Amino acid sequence: MGPLCFLILINDALTDTPHRWKYVDDSTVGIPINTRQPDYSPLQSTLDRLMKWTEENKVTINHTKTVVMHFCTSSQAVARPQLSVGSHPLQLVHSTRLLGVTVDDRLRWKQHVINIVRTASYKLYMLRRLKSLGKPAKELREVYTTFILPTLMYASPAWFSSLTLTQQQQLERTQKRACKIILGPAYDGYDNALTTLSLPRLSSKHREALWKFGRGLLCLPRHRHFLPPDAPPPRCATRHINKLVPIRAPKTDWYKNSASPSIVHMINSV
Structure with a gap:
């Protein structure tokens, strides 16, 4: 109570x-x-x-x-x-943690990426220790997806679309290190390791999370106001095309790559 x-x-x-x-x-x-x-x-x-x-x-x-x-x-x-x-x-x-996400006054995500990479890197010790005890790759994969991957995915719809290429590579390298630990001598490249472990790239996981979040906003009346209104039906069409009114032309790449425009673009493209 x-x-x-x-x-x-x-x-x-x-x-x-x-x-x-x-x-x-x-x-x-x-x-x-x-x-x-x-x-x-x-x-x-x-x-x-x-x-x-x-x-x-x-x-x-x-x-x-x-x-x-x-x-x-x-x-x-x-x-x-x-x-x-x-x-x-x-x-x-200039920066602070808000519900586990590090936000700065320029709405950049450099410090947040540094923090989650550091936290995930600490947790890789868990994999190394279990690997030394002879745990099979299948069980190590489950440990990674249960305890380490959520750290790299936490609240990603809010920040993934605004990441720079360098920041995306920082996150991807963390998963690459996990794959090397899990497979050990059997590791023969990142792409082959992902196939062996049935893991997608982090960028794909982040895009999927962004799409699911946007679809949830679109379907839930309580949160529908976070997205622009539905597009009006075309004059010559008999059925309404389920698209959103595009957000006004962005003046900066910073706004173009932020969460809301990225969600609208993703929904309209699908």
Whole structure:
């Protein structure tokens, strides 16, 4: 009953804030800012209302874990926010972990890839140890797909489409190292190892996850608003073509390769 009672307690927090995301005891608040005339007072007002709510409900905010991140891809200098929770000023950071994903203020994924490659590399010790104990390749493959592969796949629809080629190769090399450990002297190349172990390339797994995520958004009414509306039926057709209205022409490759345009392009191509 503990988690359920806690969710009931915090259910009415930040209800008057349109841009909010809550997961158990983790809450994120955001507001759009005009970079030419930045005004952070609405966000400070939201924090003040949240402080009032915590006082009324006899809970506290851990200000040591509360940070501010200013997402801005503009090349021009923009005034940074100076916000506080009660009497505690909030630290402005360039990157932070949000539900297990490392996000930076330029919406690049370099640090996140470094973190998951490091975590997966630590777990490869498990394979080496089991290999030394004489476990067969079939069992080692199951260990890899159960304990190591999920680390390389976690929340991939949010970041895979924006990866650079170098970052994709970093992830692929981690799986390559796992294949070498599993097969040992029988390893004779990455492609042959994938065939022997019945494993797809990580890039294929990530594209599949992105497609499944987009299809879920398309089919679930609760999350349908994350995608653009259905395309109108053509005048001369008798049946509606199940395509999405393409997102407006991207001005930058950064936006073109982000998650939403990539999902729309993938759905329309299928």
